[in-house]
Structure formats: structure tokens, C-alpha cells
Amino acid sequence: MRKILLLTFLAVAVLGCKKDPKSKPKTDEPLVKHEPGSVLFDSSEVVKLEDKQLTAFYRAQNFHTFWVDSTKRKKAETILAEAEKYGLDPKDYYLEKIRKYEKKYLDLSQDDHLTYDFLLTQSVRRFMIHVSCGKLNPYHIYPNWDLAQPSFNVNKTLAEAVSGDSLPKVISKIEPQHVVYKRLKKALAYLDTFGKDTLKQIVFTEKIKRGDSSENVIRIKRRLMFWRDMERTDSISPWYDRKTANAMKKFQLRHGLIPDGIAGAGTVAALNFTKIQRKQQVIVNLERWRWFPHEMGRQYVIVNIPDYRLRVIKNGDTVDTRRVVVGKEKRRTPVLSSTFTDVILNPTWTVPPTIIKEDLGPDAAKDTNYFRNRRLKIFNSKGEEIPSSKWNSAKPNNYRYVQDPGDDNSLGNVKFNFRNRFTVYLHDTNHRDYFSRNYRSLSSGCVRVQNPLPLAAYLINDSIRWNLDKINEVVATKETTYIRLKDKTRIHQLYWTAWMNKRGELEFREDIYNYDADLFKRLRQ
Incomplete structure (x- = not known):
């Protein structure tokens, strides 16, 4: 029963830091003695779970149970319960199952004691990996990704943190320390201070500028007030007045838009983002910053x-x-x-293969002056320069194209x-x-x-x-x-689309490659 319970969980828990297929996580065993009062168990109990990292961890404990101290168990549970503060999902750490085991801890059978110990170890290990390195592997998502793997010795770090009663401090230490990440955590908490977003979407029909009047202006003002770019004491009339235009400029600056105070299509699209969508955007950017270089x-x-x-x-x-x-x-x-x-x-400039295939080849085949107008020299496979008249449009990839220096x-x-x-x-x-x-x-x-x-x-x-x-x-x-x-x-x-600036204001940018929504979906799978 224990193997069935844990195997699914362990299958993904140990892989959290394996970002870069070219590198391997550190696997040194923690050199920590087992806790007084812990229970010795047969090594086969953990070996049969087929998790080398978990086996290494308990081998360092001389195959004794680890979570003997109730205070330390409670601290671990509290940290897992606060996963949302990091943009993580408590469900990923079997929190409810842990709480059930803890509630009847004194009445657990020896078999259940061991199951609980394994489960708590792996839940905390998994959380530490997710906090430090991220939950997902970007190499499995993006073909245009090449960052070295953030890594740390999770077994050793966990054992020393719990034994030294310093788990919360260690969690703070293994997180990314960059100011953008720290402010994103503050941004996540700050978003929770906004009220419930029940505002209706704005249907864009035409640009609205200062002096205009429209029913849409009322919706725009309510959006600006919700996001605290406009004072709630200002008028909710359908007039797009000076105060509204100035508030709009502030909103536009926070979203990387031209601060002209005009409610155009792009500005209205940004206004229509809901609080939930913005919160999800902050969460995916927290994940990205765990993937980014920590140094x-x-x-x-x-x-x-x-x-x-x-x-x-x-x-x-x-x-x-x-x-x-x-x-x-x-x-x-x-x-x-x-x-x-x-x-x-x-x-x-040597024309790259993608441009040869998608631009140069098709365009040059239709324009006999293509190479001359762009001052492009053509070289054959022997490295010899040839005139454009001898260029074979059916085989554009057989040549090298070079543009000399110049304006x-x-x-x-x-x-x-x-x-x-x-x-x-x-x-x-x-x-x-x-x-x-x-x-x-x-x-x-x-x-x-x-x-x-x-x-x-x-x-x-x-x-x-x-x-x-x-x-x-x-x-x-x-x-x-x-x-x-x-x-x-x-x-x-x-690539990051959300942050909090040094003034404590939320900033967002257009997700130009449409990464955000897909990444959030993957994070919550």
C-alpha cells in the first residue's frame, strides 16, 4: 500500500532541479546522524520505492525515521501550508494527507509511521526544489531555451535544516535572491489587498480621448479606480476629463504603453485584464525567476x-x-x-539559414535586382564569388550570402x-x-x-x-x-512580463510570445 501511495508522488518529486539535460543535480549524501527517539527500519522499505535520492537520504540517517520531533513536523507543515505565498500550490505537497497523518500520529501503526515519514520527507524535499529551482523543466517546454541549471544538494540541505531547527531560514536562503524575484513575492501579496474584481469588460469601439463622452468612460474609470491609478473620490460621470486622462497616463506607464492618456485598443486590452489574470501572471514570473541564473x-x-x-x-x-x-x-x-x-x-553580415529559407530565397526568385539592391555577395560551395545571373533560385541553400560593411x-x-x-x-x-x-x-x-x-x-x-x-x-x-x-x-x-518597481507599483508587459497562460496551466496540472 505504501509503495502505491508514494511511487506516483516520488516519480516527479525528485526531478525538480533537473532543468538542463547536460547537467546533473548534486547528490552527496547528508552527513547527519539520526534523531534520538527515531525508529530503525529495514532498508528494503525505502529501497523498494525505487527512489535513489530518498534511499540516499535515509541511508545517511542510518535507516531511521527522521520526523520524530513534533515541533519540527509542525514547522514543516506550516511551510507547506504557505506555498501560495511563493506562487506554488499546496496540493502539490500532499498537505491534506500530511495533516491526516499528523492528527492521529500517536495512534499510527508502525507501517503508517514509516509511510508518513517518507511522505513528509519527500513533500518538503519537493517544496524546497520548487522554491529554489522551479516546479517545471523549461527544457521540456521551450525549444529556444539555454540556461544552466540552478541546483543545490537538497538532501543535505533538508537534513541539516531540520536537525538544526532552521528550516524557515534555509527556505529563504535557497530562494532566488534577485531583487526582481523578491519584489514579485511582494507583488503577489499586494494583489491580495485588491478587492474582488467584478467589473465588466470594456468593449472597444473607438479611441476615447480627453473631452469625449461615452458609456465606456464609466467602465474605464472604474477599472482605473480598481487598480488605484485613479482616486475613488473622483467622478464616475461619462466624461473623459483631465483627471481621467492623467490617471490613464499613469496606468499606461505601468503597462509599457505610450502615455498619451488616450484609451486606444491596446490600452483597453490591458484594462480588461482581471485581477485573477494578473495574479496568474505574477505566479508564472516567479516560476521563471527560479529558472533564471541565481548568480x-x-x-x-x-x-x-x-x-x-x-x-x-x-x-x-x-x-x-x-x-x-x-x-x-x-x-x-x-x-x-x-x-x-x-x-x-x-x-x-552573413545571411542565416532561416532568412535564406523564408525571405531571401522566395524574394530573390521574384526580383532580379534583389542582391544588387542589398549589396549582397553570393559565394558558391567552393567559396568563389559568383554573379547573381549564375544564381540557381531552385537551390538557394547551396550558397553563402555576405553583405559588406556600410550604412x-x-x-x-x-x-x-x-x-x-x-x-x-x-x-x-x-x-x-x-x-x-x-x-x-x-x-x-x-x-x-x-x-x-x-x-x-x-x-x-x-x-x-x-x-x-x-x-x-x-x-x-x-x-x-x-x-x-x-x-x-x-x-x-x-523573459518576464510582470514585476514590482522600486516605488511599489505593479508593472506588466504584453506577453508577446504568448507564454504566460500556457505556463500557468502547466503549473496547475
Whole structure:
């Protein structure tokens, strides 16, 4: 009976930190003696459950029961009961079953005592893994994901935490320590301070601006009041007055929209998100931050894909911010973490396979001036440059296409390289007008950076040989120049759509790749 009860639970509980198929979790056995008053049991009882991690844990306890102290059991139960504070589901930790066992603890048979001990150990282990590393494995969900696995020795950590009566402190320690994660937890609690959301949806028909009157204005005002962007003492009339427009600007700023005070289609769509939807959005972003690197580095560049922003961080402070253009929905910018290796001034551009297949091949077949207009050189399999007249449109993948440096080069004036399996990079662009747009999911996967030369100077970090004036001089020559970076600056391309800013305000961004709803569904399966 015990095996039937536990096997289903254990099958997923031990896998929580196995994010990266290329890495393995730490499995050192905890060197902790068994608790006084614990009961010795036959090792076969745990071995037959076919869980190597659980067997290792109890081997370190000399195959004695672990949860002898009622106070420690109660602390464990309390932590599991507070799973929702972390955006987790208490049902994942068999809380009700644990409570039933605890209620009749003194009357349990020896067999049930052992079942309960195993169950509580695995429930707490599972919770610790979920809090630290996340519940789900992103490699099983996203093909464009490449982050190293967060890991810790869960057996050793659990044994030492419970034996030292420090389980709550240890839970806080193994959580991500990044300020965004900490504020997301506060955001989750803050959302619970809002009342019940019973407001009707706003049906968009036309833009509403200051001076307009409409029945929709009443619904808009109620939404703005609900989200505390507008004072509840303000008028609920159908007039879109100055106070309403100003409140709308505040709402728009919190949602990454153009703060023009006009209720357009995008603004109304954001207003129509319910409290439950926003809470779910915070929960999925808590999960993501458990997947993200727990140590970002002393100096790093971080891109938040749906926010279209790049930030340069040094010693915990943001020292620079840039607008970026990211991959369109069908050519998504990958989530990854790497280290910058070099900067190329006046780079050439070699057309990648996806663009050859989906853009160049079909377009060039219809336009005889395609290659000339784009200054693209064509090279055959022998590396020989050939004229466009000898290009075989039926076999576009048989060639290599290279664009020389220049004002119309697709990579612009600079390219930032870092190792990754997607062959993506940061770069300048010849379409700088895109940065003025609010929606900037427009590239083929690489991240385009606004005004990138100061970033190049920062990463090169050589004020004598490669200051900004020198970089501009080299760019003016149009000659390709490679600069190897001596500093190990990390680059993190991440994806998160909700956070709490330093003023304690909730911020949300459009889920441009439609990840959020699907991820929440998976979390609650």
C-alpha cells in the first residue's frame, strides 16, 4: 500500500532541479546522524520505492525515521501550508494527507509511521526544489531555451535544516535572491489587498480621448479606480476629463504603453485584464525567476525581451539603459545566459539559414535586382564569388550570402558576440527608426540595440586605446575591426512580463510570445 501511495508522488518529486539535460543535480549524501527517539527500519522499505535520492537520504540517517520531533513536523507543515505565498500550490505537497497523518500520529501503526515519514520527507524535499529551482523543466517546454541549471544538494540541505531547527531560514536562503524575484513575492501579496474584481469588460469601439463622452468612460474609470491609478473620490460621470486622462497616463506607464492618456485598443486590452489574470501572471514570473541564473555576476547586461529594454548592471546598480528590438513571434529571441567574447566594428553580415529559407530565397526568385539592391555577395560551395545571373533560385541553400560593411548593412556599425547554440548576438541596425516604435518585436531573433557604440566602449573598457572617439573614428573607415574583450561581462537574455518597481507599483508587459497562460496551466496540472 505504501509503495502505491508514494511511487506516483516520488516519480516527479525528485526531478525538480533537473532543468538542463547536460547537467546533473548534486547528490552527496547528508552527513547527519539520526534523531534520538527515531525508529530503525529495514532498508528494503525505502529501497523498494525505487527512489535513489530518498534511499540516499535515509541511508545517511542510518535507516531511521527522521520526523520524530513534533515541533519540527509542525514547522514543516506550516511551510507547506504557505506555498501560495511563493506562487506554488499546496496540493502539490500532499498537505491534506500530511495533516491526516499528523492528527492521529500517536495512534499510527508502525507501517503508517514509516509511510508518513517518507511522505513528509519527500513533500518538503519537493517544496524546497520548487522554491529554489522551479516546479517545471523549461527544457521540456521551450525549444529556444539555454540556461544552466540552478541546483543545490537538497538532501543535505533538508537534513541539516531540520536537525538544526532552521528550516524557515534555509527556505529563504535557497530562494532566488534577485531583487526582481523578491519584489514579485511582494507583488503577489499586494494583489491580495485588491478587492474582488467584478467589473465588466470594456468593449472597444473607438479611441476615447480627453473631452469625449461615452458609456465606456464609466467602465474605464472604474477599472482605473480598481487598480488605484485613479482616486475613488473622483467622478464616475461619462466624461473623459483631465483627471481621467492623467490617471490613464499613469496606468499606461505601468503597462509599457505610450502615455498619451488616450484609451486606444491596446490600452483597453490591458484594462480588461482581471485581477485573477494578473495574479496568474505574477505566479508564472516567479516560476521563471527560479529558472533564471541565481548568480548574475558582478557586471552584466540583461535584456528583458517583452519589455524591449537592455540594462547594464554593475555592482547591483543600473549604469545604462537602452531600447532594443527583439525577435518577432515566429522568430523568437531565445532565453539564454552567456559571456561576451568580442566586439566587431563595421561587421559583415552573413545571411542565416532561416532568412535564406523564408525571405531571401522566395524574394530573390521574384526580383532580379534583389542582391544588387542589398549589396549582397553570393559565394558558391567552393567559396568563389559568383554573379547573381549564375544564381540557381531552385537551390538557394547551396550558397553563402555576405553583405559588406556600410550604412545599409543589416548589423549596422557594431556586433557583440557571445557563445550560444542559437548563433544569435546583439547588434546595431540600419533600421534605427524601429526604436521609436512602442511595439518592437520585429527582428529575426537577434537583439538590436539603440545607440550601441557607448555600450561597445563600456564592454571594451580601454579608455586609452578604445574610447568612444576612437571607436567612432574606426566606424567611419568602414573597415571591419575585431576587438577581443578582456573583461568577462555576462549577458542574460530573459523573459518576464510582470514585476514590482522600486516605488511599489505593479508593472506588466504584453506577453508577446504568448507564454504566460500556457505556463500557468502547466503549473496547475
